Amino acid sequence: xxxxxxxxxxxxxxREEIAQDVEALKTKCVTPGLAVVLVGEDPASRVYVTMKxxxxxxxxxxxxxHKLPAETSESExxxxxxxxxxxxxxxxxxxxxxxxxxxxxxxxxEAISPTKDVDGFHPxxxxxxxxxxxxxxxxxxxxxxxxxxxxxxxxxxxxxxVVGRSNIVGKPVALMCLAQHATVTICHSRTRxxxxxxxxxxxxxxxxxxxEMIKGEWIKEGAVVIDVGVNRVGEKxxxxxxxxxxxxxxxxxxxxxxxxxxxxxxxxxxxxxLLSAKRRAAL
Numbered sequence: 646x647x648x649x650x651x652x653x654x655x656x657x658x659x660r661e662e663i664a665q666d667v668e669a670l671k672t673k674c675v676t677p678g679l680a681v682v683l684v685g686e687d688p689a690s691r692v693y694v695t696m697k698x699x700x701x702x703x704x705x706x707x708x709x710x711h712k713l714p715a716e717t718s719e720s721e722x723x724x725x726x727x728x729x730x731x732x733x734x735x736x737x738x739x740x741x742x743x744x745x746x747x748x749x750x751x752x753x754x755e756a757i758s759p760t761k762d763v764d765g766f767h768p769x770x771x772x773x774x775x776x777x778x779x780x781x782x783x784x785x786x787x788x789x790x791x792x793x794x795x796x797x798x799x800x801x802x803x804x805x806x807v808v809g810r811s812n813i814v815g816k817p818v819a820l821m822c823l824a825q826h827a828t829v830t831i832c833h834s835r836t837r838x839x840x841x842x843x844x845x846x847x848x849x850x851x852x853x854x855x856x857e858m859i860k861g862e863w864i865k866e867g868a869v870v871i872d873v874g875v876n877r878v879g880e881k882x883x884x885x886x887x888x889x890x891x892x893x894x895x896x897x898x899x900x901x902x903x904x905x906x907x908x909x910x911x912x913x914x915x916x917x918x919l920l921s922a923k924r925r926a927a928l
Contacts, residue, residue: 648893650871650900655795656788656908660704663915667705670922677922678707679737679763679914680729684722684748685715690741697739700911706918709735719748723756730758736921737763739914760924763917765817774820781917786818788909789850789871790825796898798848798869800825806842808832808859808886809852814873818850834858851886861891870899873906 667677679701683694701708711725729738738761744750759769765783773780793800805827809815819829832842834853843849843863849870851859856876864870874886885902893899900906
């Protein structure tokens, strides 16, 4: 159907542009570098890290992998981050979450230099986002905004309802929509009259992490629906936060799960790494 937003195609187009820019940088003796740090054996994290490494290779970005045992101490991890902060080959540092329980995630994320924080999680970069002068924008919400841009959605004056208030998606994507002159409402799992709030939205961004919590019948006719949620139901089935088939009949544009927002996240990680390399080269 022509109202389905193809995240894979948009992500592929962005990666192709990134690869071309990387090649152009290399002619000026600058190779973007991304350090990826994985602590422990979490299966999902290992899959994500492998995907990121493959994406770097395809884009021509130098990938520096650090796979550490689960018993790695907090001080050892901080020492590694300090070395990466000083490493001139590295433009971006990504520490894969979650970390083992004995390591303070906030302490680790705050140890990453804000100028290499390509995930956009450092308090400095969060503050820059709040003030409308972002250095790096968090990858998943940044991907959402790029999808809206590629779909031709102008947010000026639109009613946007964000369902979800996480620091990773909900809050930053609300700020990004505000910067595009939208009127934004942030809802969550405890919002009263959630159906009513969703029903008046021109754009619904679902990032609450509950399978099919947002019913298709709530969606206003002609609304745009961006579903960030990825929830496993049963052994193999993945569903979003929105009741997809019912919403598909009402939305003017909608992202599927999988194949919607997911592919965009890694593309925006590469984009941020390239941006950091350009800043390093003063380009």
